[in-house]
Amino acid sequence: MTIPECLVPSLAAGVIAETDAAAAALLVDVARRDAAARGERCDPDPIAWLGMCLALRSPRDGHTCVDLDHGRDWAGDIDFTAADQPAWPTTAAEWSAALAAVTPLVGVPGERKPFILDGARLYLARSLAEEEGIARVIRGDTGVDVRILLGGPGTGKTTTVAADLVRRFAAAGPRPRLALAAPTAKAAARMTAVLRARCTDDAALAELGVAVDPEVRTAVLAAVDAAPATTVHKLLGANPRGRRLFAFDETDPLPYDLVIVDECSMLSGSLMHRLLVALDRGTELTLVGDPDQLASVEAGSVLADIREIAAAEGWEAAGRSRTLTEQRRFQDAPAIGALAAAIRGGRAADALDALTGATAHVTWVETGRPQDLDAVVERVVAEARGLCAAAVRRADDVLARKERMQVLCAAREGPRGVSGWNRRIESQLGDLARGQWYAGRPVMVTRNSRSLGLANGDVGVVVPSAGGRMEGVFDADARPVRVPVARLEDVATVHALTIHKSQGSEYDHVVVVLPDRASPLLTRELLYTAVTRGRRHVTLIGGEDVITAAIERPIRRATGLAGRLGVY
Numbered sequence: 001m002t003i004p005e006c007l008v009p010s011l012a013a014g015v016i017a018e019t020d021a022a023a024a025a026l027l028v029d030v031a032r033r034d035a036a037a038r039g040e041r042c043d044p045d046p047i048a049w050l051g052m053c054l055a056l057r058s059p060r061d062g063h064t065c066v067d068l069d070h071g072r073d074w075a076g077d078i079d080f081t082a083a084d085q086p087a088w089p090t091t092a093a094e095w096s097a098a099l100a101a102v103t104p105l106v107g108v109p110g111e112r113k114p115f116i117l118d119g120a121r122l123y124l125a126r127s128l129a130e131e132e133g134i135a136r137v138i139r140g141d142t143g144v145d146v147r148i149l150l151g152g153p154g155t156g157k158t159t160t161v162a163a164d165l166v167r168r169f170a171a172a173g174p175r176p177r178l179a180l181a182a183p184t185a186k187a188a189a190r191m192t193a194v195l196r197a198r199c200t201d202d203a204a205l206a207e208l209g210v211a212v213d214p215e216v217r218t219a220v221l222a223a224v225d226a227a228p229a230t231t232v233h234k235l236l237g238a239n240p241r242g243r244r245l246f247a248f249d250e251t252d253p254l255p256y257d258l259v260i261v262d263e264c265s266m267l268s269g270s271l272m273h274r275l276l277v278a279l280d281r282g283t284e285l286t287l288v289g290d291p292d293q294l295a296s297v298e299a300g301s302v303l304a305d306i307r308e309i310a311a312a313e314g315w316e317a318a319g320r321s322r323t324l325t326e327q328r329r330f331q332d333a334p335a336i337g338a339l340a341a342a343i344r345g346g347r348a349a350d351a352l353d354a355l356t357g358a359t360a361h362v363t364w365v366e367t368g369r370p371q372d373l374d375a376v377v378e379r380v381v382a383e384a385r386g387l388c389a390a391a392v393r394r395a396d397d398v399l400a401r402k403e404r405m406q407v408l409c410a411a412r413e414g415p416r417g418v419s420g421w422n423r424r425i426e427s428q429l430g431d432l433a434r435g436q437w438y439a440g441r442p443v444m445v446t447r448n449s450r451s452l453g454l455a456n457g458d459v460g461v462v463v464p465s466a467g468g469r470m471e472g473v474f475d476a477d478a479r480p481v482r483v484p485v486a487r488l489e490d491v492a493t494v495h496a497l498t499i500h501k502s503q504g505s506e507y508d509h510v511v512v513v514l515p516d517r518a519s520p521l522l523t524r525e526l527l528y529t530a531v532t533r534g535r536r537h538v539t540l541i542g543g544e545d546v547i548t549a550a551i552e553r554p555i556r557r558a559t560g561l562a563g564r565l566g567v568y
Contacts, residue, residue: 027114181231404509507534
């Protein structure tokens with residue numbers, strides 16, 4: 001497929017990828033043949049070519065559309081004063097005029113075209129359909145009763161869910177068919193465990209005005225045990241090889257009266273759409289999460305968009321949304337709470353004050369302090385040695401031991417990334433890390449395996465079995481699972497893991513490693529998520545300029561969902 005000359009500068013600048021240009025060229029080629037058969041022409045000008053390529057690129061960057069009012073934000077480092085660079089439009093009107101002229105390919109809402117121009121936003125048709133579908137369900141147009149529960153870590157979201165369940169089961173009438181879900185297996189397992197604990201915490205429930213009848217408690221626990229939290233994909237009956245991608249959809253809705261989904265900040269727009277359209281009329285849905293954490297690695301920022309419009313439209317007063325603000329997790333480590341609050345609020349100076357204050361709970365290792373870094377490495381390696389010893393002597397407790405400390409990296413590659421830290425730790429373990437499957441090797445599943453009962457994101461530790469073989473012990477669906485290492489094909493070592501992969505988990509001590517220079521990928525939400533994984537201690541490795549840049553760079557995703565939710 002021939003790439004048009006007008007796209008070459010944008011390709012060279014990395015603004016678009018060859019796949020974007022090739023896909024656009026294929027669509028234009030088909031449109032030209034169809035137009036020729038009708039005696040018409042289809043000749044996009046350079047602006048239209050570029051707009052279509054940006055729309056094709058947008059999902060990779062987490063956007064559901066291209067915001068044409070900020071078109072130059074997509075240009076990266078292009079120098080518009082250079083002679084060989086095309087003149088990008090400076091207004092949405094210029095973009096829209098060029099795109100609207102390509103009528104075989106660019107339509108308006110309601111038309112069946114590959115690209116849809118909706119005001120100053122350019123969508124791929126599927127992205128717009130998903131966004132409109134999400135808005136319809138959340139607005140209440142489909143008869144689903146959607147409730148929103150927002151709050152940071154330790155604000156009591158799960159206790160509130162437990163209290164709501166007790167009230168619901170104590171109410172007159174038939175008890176609801178319950179489903180619990182989360183985006184990842186790790187988050188689902190934690191949801192089940194914490195929810196069971198909160199349902200038996202009479203003091204915590206009493207604070208919320210709930211006096212638990214023993215029979216009601218038994219019924220709630222039985223419902224949770226009968227349907228422990230699972231991933232949203234499993235809930236929907238994902239079947240990538242089947243004729244239908246999901247068993248449950250708008251034609252075959254989920255058979256539940258009450259659905260509660262945790263960690264919703266991690267849900268992409270596409271998966272949220274799949275979930276919402278699979279709910280039957282009359283279903284009660286509670287979406288739970290922290291909108292200040294990382295959004296999905298895929299397109300969309302649904303929970304943050306909901307939070308924005310909920311505040312503007314007064315959803316709390318209407319009883320549709322609740323935001324919990326009282327922080328309890330960090331009562332014994334207030335410096336972590338102060339640091340997290342400063343990051344969340346975009347207050348870089350306050351965050352640096354929290355890092356430099358004398359505290360037993362927060363440690364800052366600045367760039368250029370090799371002795372301090374060596375001390376952190378020594379402590380991390382000592383913990384890894386302890387894990388190796390526990391794997392041999394106390395295999396039943398090894399998963400709990402793994403949660404004592406975790407290295408979290410913003411990057412995957414390089415000396416400050418996951419690969420570099422994993423190599424560094426294993427090299428210092430010496431003979432303890434001999435061979436691929438050594439006792440105490442922490443591993444994460446990287447692809448779902450139905451035959452093993454493991455899901456992408458499940459974390460385990462290699463331990464010796466009674467028969468002398470090596471096995472991986474995993475906490476899958478809130479129960480320990482042992483798998484011979486010979487059957488573990490898709491796993492990665494996780495002495496260190498990415499911050500993204502840690503979402504939904506907690507550790508006693510997290511060591512957060514930032515890159516040596518600022519990056520567009522290093523955002524406020526990424527740093528906030530990393531810091532709030534630590535229960536008792538946070539060690540942050542990074543320079544002042546990098547930390548400041550991250551706090552001052554919130555994620556900005558182009559979507560139109562908040563506007564669509566505003567009509568309720």
